[in-house]
Amino acid sequence: MDGYDTGSDARHGPHEPGGAPGQHGTAGLPTPGPGPAVPGPAPATDPGPAGPYAESRTGVAALSLRYRIAAALALAVVAVAACVHIGMVFLHVAPANTVTKKHGKAIDDWIYPEFEQNWKLFAPNPLQQNIAVQVRAEVRAADGGVRTTGWYDLSAEDGRAIDGNLLPSHTQQNELRRAWDFFLATHDGDNRPVGLRGSLSEAYVRRIAALRLGRDDAAGKSGSVIQVQVRSRTTNVPPPKWSGEKVSGQPVYRELPWWPVSAADTDGGAE
Structure with missing residues (x-):
């Protein structure tokens, strides 16, 4: 038949599919040859528990x-x-x-004596006095001589430690004050114990006094504290200028009897 005869060679090229590389395929498109090798990404490897992708742990x-x-x-x-x-x-x-x-x-x-609580701050008539606890000691020197020290103002020492301190310790703020309140609550006006906790409050105050004297080196080198005496110095807080209230400005002292100091009071530092 004359005309435009399109045979298989015209449709599929000179060769059938499956020919040599570089020749035409069935779709009439060139088949890529081998060419130079192109490097690909390296196969992933397991970095192990300590590898760079391991989860970091803290805390x-x-x-x-x-x-x-x-x-x-x-x-x-x-x-x-x-x-x-x-x-x-x-x-x-x-x-x-x-x-x-x-x-x-x-x-x-559990509560006494370190964690005692009270409501004096919120009472109808809150405290309007400044109370300073002071102590002096009778000490024995290394040569055997005995002397009496002057008065150490323990409250003033705590005040200096608190002044300017943004985070004062609970001991500096409350230990001495609460110990003295504990003593007053368990003793009468003649310093005689009332109730079963009287002796405990005495031992507590005595131990604080002995430890503070040791901190201040009251006995000196190679000396020891024989006994201590504690007193309080109470002064009234001045009323405001606009108030017509009149209060005495004279301090009032309350002296306790001398207490002998044992090794337990100074944590082994006295004999």
Whole structure:
């Protein structure tokens, strides 16, 4: 048949599919030859637990299992102790109830003397006096001589430590003040103990005084404290200028008897 005869050679090229590389394929498109090798990305390798992609751990998670268990137990103990302390303080300041009547001694043993609470700041007639606790000592020198020191103003020492301190310690703020309040609450006007906690308050004040004297090196080199005497110096806070109230500006002293000092009072520092 004449005309435009299109045979298979015209349609598919000189060769059928599967020919040599570089020749035409079935779609009439050139098939790429081998050409030069093009480097591709390197196969991924496992960096291992310490490789660059390992998850970094900080804090408690970085500890071994044994130390994490120990940390958890320590936190649990602290949490339980905090809850017990808050509960004891609440029961101490709360009105009398069934729990305080049944377990009052256990609560008192926990609170006194370090954690005693009071409401003097919020009383109808709050404190309007400055009370300074002072102490002097009878000391034995290394040569056997005995002398009496001057008065050490322990309250003034605490005041100097607090003044300008943004984070004063609880000891500097409250230890001496609370000890003296504890003593006054358990003694009458003649300094005789009232109740079962009188001797405890005496031992507490005596120990604080002896430790403070040791800190101030009152006995000198190789000396020892034989006994101490504590007194308070009370002065009235001046009223404001617009007030017509008149108060005395003279200090009032309250001297306690001499107390012998034992090794327990100075943590082994006295004989």
